[in-house]
Amino acid sequence: MSTTETPRETVRLDAATIRFAGDSGDGMQLTGTRFTNESAVAGNDLATLPDYPAEIRAPAGTLAGVSSFQLQFAAEDIHTPGDEPDVLVAMNPAALKKHLPSLRATGTLIIDEDAFTSRNLNKAGFDENPLEDGSLEDYDLHAVQLTSLTLKALEEFTEDGRLNRKEAERAKNMFALGLVSWMFSRSLDTTEKWLQEKFAKRPELVEANIKALRTGRNFGDTTESFKYVYEVPPAELEAGTYRNVSGNQAVAWGLVAAANRAGMDLFYGSYPITPASDILHELSRLKRFGVRTFQAEDEIAAMSSTVGAAFGGALAVTASSGPGIALKGEAIGLALMTELPVVIVDVQRGGPSTGLPTKTEQSDLNIAMYGRNGESPIPVLAATSPSDAFFSAYEAARIAVENRTPVLLLMDGYLANSSEPWNMPDPDTLNPFDPQYAAEPNTPEGFLPYLRDGETLARPWAVPGTSGLEHRLGGLEKDGLGSGNISYDPSNHHEMTVVRQEKVDRIADRLDPIEVDDPDGDAELLLVGWGSTDGPLRSAVHRLREDGHKVAHMQLRHLSPLRRGVDEAIKGYPKVLCAENNLGQLTRLLRARTLVDIQGHHRVTGLPFTAAELVEVATDLLTEESS
Amino acid sequence: MSATETELPQLSRKDFASDQEVRWCPGCGDYAILAAMQSFLADQGARPESTVFISGIGCSSRFPYYMNTYGMHTIHGRAPAIATGLAVARPDLDIFVITGDGDALSIGGNHLIHAMRRNVNLTILLFNNEIYGLTKGQYSPTSPVGTVAKSTPYGSIDEPLNPSTLALGAEASFVARTIDRDRNHLTETLAAAHAHKGAALVEILQNCPVFNDGAFSAGDGS
Secondary structure, three states, rough: OOOOOOOOOEEOOOOEEEEEEEEEEHHHHHHHHHHHHHHHHHHOOOEEEEEEEOOOOOOOOOHEEEEEEEEEEEEOOOOOOOOOOEEEOOOOHHHHHHHHHOOOOEEEEEEEEHHHHHHHHHHHHOOOOOOOOOOOOOOEEEEOOHHHHHHHOOOOHOOOOOOHHHHHHHHHHHHHHHHHHHOOOOOOOOHHHHHHHHHHOOOOHHHHHHHHHHHHHHHHHHHHOEEEEEEEEOOOOOOEEEEEEEHHHHHHHHHHHHHHHHOOOEEEOOOOOOOOOOHHHHHOOOOOOOOEEEEEEOHHHHHHHHHHHHOOEEEEEEEEEEHHHHHHHHHHHHHHHOOOOOEEEEEEOOOOOOOOOOOOOOOOHHHHHHHHOOOOOOOEEEOOOOOOHHHHHHHHHHHHHHHHOEEEEEHHHHHOOOEEEOOOOHHHHOOOOOOOOOOOOOOEEEEOOOOOOOOOOOOOOOOOOOOOOOOOOEOEEOOOOOOOOEOHOOOHHHHHHHHHHHHHHHHHHHHHOOEEEOOOOOOEEEEEEEEHHHHHHHHHHHHHOOOOOOOEEEOOEEEOOEEOOOOHHOOOOOOOEEEEEOHHHEEEEEEEEHHHEEEEEOOOOOOOOHHHHHHHHHHHHHHOOOO | HHHHHHOOOOHHHHHHHHOOOOOOOOOHHHHHHHHHHHHHHHOOOOOOOHHHEOOOOOOOHHHHHHHHHHEEEEEOOHHHHHHHHHHHHHOOOEEEEEEEHHHHHHHHHHHHHHHHHHHHOOOEEEEOOOOEEOOOOOEOOOOOOOOOOEOOOOOOOOOOHHHHHHHHHHOEEEEEEEOOOOOOHHHHHHHHHHHHOOHHHHEHHHHHHOOEEEEEEOOOOO
């Protein structure tokens, strides 16, 4: 298909942010994903932000049922899905009501005029029709009869009965996609190809959707409503094989890579839960890499099964979200006590209890650090971007295996579902690690399962099937002599508790020290974050420096143990601001360690930070009178 | 495998006994089950290195410590789930689950029924003494209605579970019941369960001489 010739002026942009918003049944996630793939194929850097309700189909037309998908695509390296959309596509009044406040002033607004019925306006809480009361006049408004134009274009299908009206109407998202694709000079080829594969068994749907898609494009081209078309040139990215990867996919692949590089079998036991289930879906397809997945009867069994698989010598992994992590605490404690390597992935969502299943939050840091009975230290990591989830999962597996300990990897709903182009590494470049299964007795008298390595304090890992190394593990306290035999001796318990903490602390000896981004070394403010706030913080730091402020940035990926140098960095700056999507869990932890009066910026609205809000908070802090 | 097996020496009961002192109460039915198991494994030609005992919590769950095989004394009720993970990762192993009436049917009921319906290759030995022993004498999910125990001074009011019919309801592919003091019947039942490929549930009626003595004595004059 040739690119449409257009007499209009083409405006080149460095970056653009689009948000598609509509009813849960309008196919907005799909529309956004397709535009994302078109952008990836066009060579843009990009970041996405899907945001959808927990209900599969909330009542149509209501605010509760609005589903949206935002993406930023750029000709440069970007770290966030964009603060304010430049273009908002609103398929009904509820979508407009919910998302108009975030549209950039004078931004482009594309609306399905047909959906602005009095009934829908009423459901969305509009007293007046915003298309008629002048309230939208500051925007570049395009009220398009998306539904009726789609139906009209597909009349041939409904008339001869190949499609019913409802099926034809559902193609309106393709009309919208065609229109927006035209606006941004996108080829429709990848989407058409995708439609052909997706509906291979229903050629009439392929044909109808392609028709709707092209009709949308042609509508943009022929109406004089649109003054400009835009072009976002390809980003200059390093050569390589790029894939568009979501955080959950990256976790799955990182685990497979780790098992492969360690020469281990991957066992994954889990129970379905939003937003972690996609890891199970992804891994269950990867049997060819020696992956075994087990859908357990509950979260407790999921965690327990990993302990059993680890006892058998597998790289054993489970994942869940907050409610499931709460249930797993008991068996995580068993893994800690038996010193078996397991990886627990927590894809955080809004809590407490069932909370906000589909919304992102960073409020499980406390449960990750402390959510078990007794003194129960385990290493905790947090992935910083969708593609970093690959390396963080790999790192979590390595730390678990080398140190014989459960490791908790914190993800969140945003990282899990957000995607970005990723230059896949050559697996051979990943540092291999060795499970070092015990093969023979470690003393002349026989095998002692808790005889620790003098440096790492890790115990030997003997797996069933190894003759002469038979031993028993358990959750009860054991003596300090290495046998694993039960001991109720009070001073022994104290000693063992200290040893278990020391074992985790010493992992920091083998990590690189923390790197602080402070080019001139004279920043007045240190911005601290962990996990997924990396993108917005980096963007904010960039803008603050452009504004002439001297700021430094420290992002924590290893939360327990911390890399060396974190405390010193915090003590070394006049002001410190810790931003996190909770009410201050890391802030309190760092304050307790350093006794520094760290300021916090905390928000739990189910969405990641925008760079703009971080710039504002940091600027306030930098300009306030020091007392 | 068979070529090397013929070269291995015949093991005796003692080869399956660990160096740990057995600490059940004097007269506990568990002693008889332990002795039967150790002899049975030796007679079967089982190998200690490929035999695993996974237990939960309770008096019976101390069992793995006394077996010179691989073993795990885990957490309350979760042994079937832990054993399932091990069986999925290592189908080559011979895995026994040791559990009690409280462990298997109360706190771990969900894991037990799912291990049976999935037909995981496990031999599950449920020591049923109709009482909580380790926590010192509360009524259990198999205690008959009217059981006067520490937590039910006026007699229990709820109907007990029948482990065997529960197992049948969960579509277990092997269900048997035996008793601690009939050594021959116990050994034969263990052998049949062990020979079964898939989930085998063996309910072993087991006397607790301290908290529920004589629960299974009716009619035999002992």
